[in-house]
Amino acid sequence: MTAIVKRFPGVVALGGVDLDVRPGEVHCLLGQNGAGKSTLIKVLAGVHQQNEGTITWEGREVTLGDPQAAIDLGIAAMYQELDLVEGLTVAENIFLGNEKARYGFSQRAAAAAETEKLLARLGHQEISPHREVGSLSAAGQQIVSMARALSRDARLIIMDEPSAVLDSGEVEQLFRVVRDLTDQGVAIVYISHRLEEIREIGDRVTVLKDGRTVATGLAVEDTPTSEIIRLMTGREIEYVFPDRTGEALGDVVLRVEDLRRDDEFRGVSFEVRAGEVVGLAGLVGAGRSEILETIYGARRSDGGTVSVDGKTLRRGSVNAAVDAGVGLCPEERKSQGLVLEDTVTRNITMASLGRFARSGVLDQGAERRAALEQTEALDVRPTGVDRAINTLSGGNQQKVVLARWLLRQCRVLLLDEPTRGVDIGARSEIYALVRQLADDGVAVVVVSSEIEEVLGLSDRVLVIGEGAVLGQGTADEFDEHRVLDIIMRGDAA
Known part of the structure; x- marks a missing residue:
């Protein structure tokens, strides 16, 4: 060529x-x-x-x-x-x-x-x-x-x-x-x-x-x-994770108790406090994505509860989760996270349209300004919020999904493979953004196929294998070898 x-x-x-x-x-x-x-x-x-x-x-x-x-x-x-x-x-x-x-x-x-x-x-x-x-x-x-x-x-x-x-x-x-x-x-x-x-x-x-x-x-x-x-x-970039601030965590925001879906996962329980990043580590097929989607209401649980700020969410209801302040960046962004033929603006604002409505009429100017502010903050390229989302590269589409929940100001943010298809420069930006969200009091749950990424981003880690929690502890207590050893053994021994 x-x-x-x-x-x-x-x-x-x-x-x-x-x-x-x-x-x-x-x-x-x-x-x-x-x-x-x-x-x-x-x-x-x-x-x-x-x-x-x-x-x-x-x-x-x-x-x-x-x-x-x-x-x-x-x-x-x-x-x-x-x-x-x-x-x-x-x-x-x-x-x-x-x-x-x-x-x-x-x-x-x-x-x-x-x-x-x-x-x-x-x-x-x-x-x-x-x-x-x-x-x-x-x-x-x-x-x-x-x-x-x-x-x-x-x-x-x-x-x-x-x-x-x-x-x-x-x-x-x-x-x-x-x-x-x-x-x-x-x-x-x-x-x-x-x-x-x-x-x-x-x-x-x-x-x-x-x-x-x-x-x-x-x-x-x-x-x-x-x-x-x-x-x-065009510059030197160190592939590093942001430092944990070490600040005291807030109250429990997300509580998952004995959550299960038949044939997918069972007995999953954990808490996430304000300002905390909890990572789910495990191999593909372990049930991590299914756990996140069930918390979000996209899948209906067969037992257990999900609570946000002490309020139990209705099972299998995305609306209830979003109203409680839960946002999800899904693994499959094109099929699950974006309306490909619609504009960048509408893909960012779709979870927050009530903010721009006056007497049932949408203020499109305010909507567009809010979307532009988010794309500038996240350096979405090419610039311009009136273009169709399917004209953007995969990594920039991922930034748009993140921008949606930043605009919504979520209490809980669920990130499923947040850096999939994202280049090394943008990864550093996303890592810093996740840490900033936690520092601002958001409760964050991260799933990644890269164990190094889970350990580097998280304050606390749950090791998931065959639909069950096999081990958990602070991120400092784990390394990649120990995580894989727990998975292969099938227990935390």
Whole structure:
């Protein structure tokens, strides 16, 4: 890809980007949120067409007018925000658009058999080809997306944050698959904000900033992490967590007592005080997200209680939770946290519209000013609150979800994977914001697949395994090894 330019109305998303990928290599594409990574890979996958520049495939210039043109060449893409069809089965999603058929008739048995082979290759034989994909966890859906890319016999596979919802064991399995593919000459374009992954799996690096290439073809082994961060941000950033203030905590704000949902989690009890950050540590599938969604009322509990400031919330009622001052930033922001076709303004203000209403009439000017204040405070890019939320990068969309609850001035904030798909510079900003919220008296509960993040952000930690609390204590009492040891033992011994 040479001098690629892509313009959208009012925005130059790519201002001249170069990228070359070799057979059998893992080429890591890095940059902050809004740097142009997603736009670039969508040009490569035929979703967008560049306004200027050329794409050369195996020595000849090509035009990728649509995704099928890219697939026909051997280019497959796995997007950070998965594009699966929830109403279809696992096998139907894997072969969607590439159905196995003979004489015009669908060969479902053949598709199911091939699906089983693909899932076994990924180490997930437990996923049935006949299961509806919408019933799978986020990690399970990621595995299905990987299997679909493998089914295409691709020469180049684009992986956008493939490890974001995977636990450490699943990440290792992913890396084994990647190495197997590159040994066969398949090229991988790998996007990740986890720089330790780049060190482990990457061969070369290209860095984007503000829609332009600032470095390309750097050998991973020869490029210090500090240099990569400097290229991404234009400044030096230390990947550190804010200091705990050590101030006395306030009264109990959130109390969860013996909360359970059949087949998901059981006997979960904990308290969060004003000014405290409590982290839920555990592997994917342990029930952490389900606990947060049940506290928020998005799932109805089968027993136990949730109380805010001493008042018991009605089970299975989001309205009751929000009215009591509870906010949730969900793991799946696109499907659960945003109205994609609506504006940045409305996505920020939707939980606080009563504040801007006078005699039943919405003061849109005041609404817009409030949204603008939040986006400026959180440095949401590109600027402008009248654009559709789906024109923002994933990390900036995450900032908008946070802005919604900052505007609402919540008593309790539930954060499920708050830095998923967020670059290293924005992570530091979010970490500081979480600590500031706690210092202002908000009770915060954090879930993250990165144990280091849970320990670094939290004052107190609960270790969750197989739907139960296996251990708890102050964050200083834990390290990553002890957390994993508790999970593997199945108890706090």
